[in-house]
Amino acid sequence: MTTVKVNGHTWSTHSGKSKDKVVEAPVIHNEGKLEPPNKYRSLNVFTVFYMLINNFLRSIKILDKNQTITELILYYINHSILLMVFFIMSIYKNFLWIYRKIVLKSLNVTYYPNKSPHIIRDDVNKLNKIPKRLSCILNFKDEDDENGGIDGLIFDISELVAWSVSAGIAELNIYEYNGIINTYNGELNRYINKNLKNYFGTEYIPNITIKIPHVGQIMVNDASKPVDLTVNLLSAIDGKPTIVELTKTMSELAVNKELKIEDITIDLINEELIELVGNEPDLLIIFNPNLDLQDYPPWHIRLTEFYWEYDNKDVTYAVFIRALQNYAKSKVNVGK
């Protein structure tokens, strides 16, 4: 018997079979959440002005070295010129921001998939090549933001899944720094399938498999059919910490004389990391206002092509298709 106290009353739950289990509802931990360094990129001119004035005032307090008067005066002149240049830059950046927003908006109108796989396939068929493996860096936005929180993330991922299936991509990696989505994979799977029905109809839904390499979990929808798209959910833990763990294992094997140190080669480590994390993606789309890799697994970005759209925070089809177009233009010549 469990007692739960609600509003001054003590509720006892009796059930004939067995004791009820008290389950804590999952809490989203916001502490330690990585904030992408883009919040300073869209500050308005007045905030920047205020900050620069502050900066200047602070520099007066700090400076008390053994300098001559001329050096001191020169420093102030130079520093104020620098801050003035920064201020002009902030005006310019604001105009640029507006310009880019307009461009992005018009692109979103130009490229609109209209929940139709045919349109997406038509767009893709104009290109001479597409990536086999696509990777996307997504941000966990604040719950209060537009399209934020877990629901926003799930929505963005399910759209990306639908576009990728329609485009014919074989593998999609989703990277989110905190790995928050890992605990919601059931919900994610349900929503992905729901969204796919919007694109493909209710009769034949593409067969999606969701993998969480770090946990070693694979969620299969229909084991009898071939898989149309594998979705890998990655987080920061799949990057450097995994390589550190691998180092521990390798050294353990070396100590136990099961592995010679000379046998540790790039190929061996590569095989292990493919097993632990997955393959190197061909294209990495960063849905961030600037290029910030957010501790993305370093081993896996060797020759990966990057794509990002300045001042864009949203996961939109326009960015997706433009990334593919950019990829089709790129030329890889290793070492040559």
Place this chain on the structure above:
Amino acid sequence: MSVVSINEFISLLANFPIFAYLFSFVQDIIISILKTGPIPKHVAMIMDGNRTFAKKRNLSLKQGHTAGAESLVKVLDTCFRLGVKVVTIYAFSIENFNRSKEEIDTLFGLLRDRLKLLAENENSYSRVNMIKIRIIGNKSMIPEDILQDLEKIEDKTNLETSEKILNVCFPYTSRDDIVHSIKQTSHQRMNGLINKDSITLDYVTDNMYFGPDSLPLDIMIRTSGQTRLSDFMLWQCNYNCTIEFVDTLWPDFKFLSLIMILMKWGYYKTLEMESEMNKLNEKDEKEFVDILKELPPHPPHKSVTDRK
């Protein structure tokens, strides 16, 4: 478009002594202005585009590489005058061994000659300016005669007074670097120097070619418009580092291009520092209200189960 054409115009004008003097004067002013703001400590560069440059201008491969080397000297000078502590350049990738023998020999020879020029005499650039030259990468792949020369250069510039470092990655790939670190760590464990628990992220990082005292990377620049890293400093650049892909070809990448990147970095850094300061001053003074508790009391409960 604009940067290249301005650069070309300036390099044309710089042929006249008066203008050359004027430009160096203006450069000095710009540097002293920029110096009063935040300056990155560690800058890395992928110098891409020498061959495209040569092809575009109908030059030989060697001339292209020479133009690139000239550009490098200027960029290095600007960096160190600004107060950048460490500059890392991607001189030669392990994958570059796939190139023709002739080109590899040219590149090796050029690199050795340039480094010699930087470090040979008492009054050479790096010795006057106290710059330590370090060769980073898999040294076992360098031909014996070149390796000897390079080690001599490393020794000559390795003074206790030198504060600035020039890392020449030769021949280097980041994957090789990571594997090297794993090997080193395993080796140390086999010799009983460390136990399993002391293998941490920092430990693995310290065992890389760059060594334990290397500064974290602030800016990574890649020229010639490619938007990938090509196996260069993957471990170092994927967190808290600004990556800049510029369309300029490396031989055209000069003072102005570099200053613009550093200016942008300094601008965002200043804003970042300021807002952190503001955060410290403000210290969350928000008070949250529990609305449920603030509500007026509800009418008494009356339920069917209460009936006696």
